[in-house]
Amino acid sequence: MAFLCSPLPSCSVAIFSKSNTDGFRSSPSCRLRLRPISASHILAPAIDRSAMVISETVSEDELWAAACLRVRTFNELNPSSYNIQDHRRYLAEREFEALKERVSGKREGFTRVSCVNATLPLSQLSTSSEDLCSACKYSDGIEDRVVVGSLDLNQCRWLPDEIAGTKPEGFSVDFARAYLSNVCVAKELRRNGVGYKLIEKSKVVAREWAVVQKFCL
Numbered sequence: 001m002a003f004l005c006s007p008l009p010s011c012s013v014a015i016f017s018k019s020n021t022d023g024f025r026s027s028p029s030c031r032l033r034l035r036p037i038s039a040s041h042i043l044a045p046a047i048d049r050s051a052m053v054i055s056e057t058v059s060e061d062e063l064w065a066a067a068c069l070r071v072r073t074f075n076e077l078n079p080s081s082y083n084i085q086d087h088r089r090y091l092a093e094r095e096f097e098a099l100k101e102r103v104s105g106k107r108e109g110f111t112r113v114s115c116v117n118a119t120l121p122l123s124q125l126s127t128s129s130e131d132l133c134s135a136c137k138y139s140d141g142i143e144d145r146v147v148v149g150s151l152d153l154n155q156c157r158w159l160p161d162e163i164a165g166t167k168p169e170g171f172s173v174d175f176a177r178a179y180l181s182n183v184c185v186a187k188e189l190r191r192n193g194v195g196y197k198l199i200e201k202s203k204v205v206a207r208e209w210a211v212v213q214k215f216c217l
Helices: 060-074 084-103 130-135 160-164 194-208
Strands: 053-056 110-121 137-139 144-156 178-185
Touching: 053 194, 060 084, 060 110, 060 130, 060 137, 060 144, 060 178, 084 110, 084 144, 110 194, 130 137, 130 144, 144 194, 178 194
Parallel strands: none
Antiparallel strands: 053 110, 110 144, 137 144, 144 178
């Protein structure tokens, strides 16, 4: 069973767990791989954080924008390659359909999935990245916004490590457990705390699901 449509990003994996008792147990071990910080990341333009909205996705238009951001983040595509726009759209359509299936509860093995996005008004970004604005734009019914960060919070019977048979002793399917996947931030806006805000929001949602965070690095 495949959990992710896109390759798992190298930025982070978070495991949440809670037992049926008051005691907490350790989650399966996993590795946190960090990408090297480049000069472009350090010199990222500052953003108005008061205009940033971190929320669970409620519309298909926003899901599509999130899928486009993931394709943009996880795929190193040569801009001069033949038919590159059609290939990007193909990848986005695959991610969009898989994301809709998970969020709607139709993917086998998942109890529930929430797509959490960070968005900014288009007016704040229109001069900083034309490509980002055109690829990841959507309308919330009030204004045009751009998805600048995204992740999935997944609650399911099996965590990724358990597929390989490494489920720790003492765990049962009754544990409320969840993990993060597809964590990404637009390359132009990294080093602005967007990823931190996304993970903080995921903790809030996880608590609403009766899951208590347990990070495993």
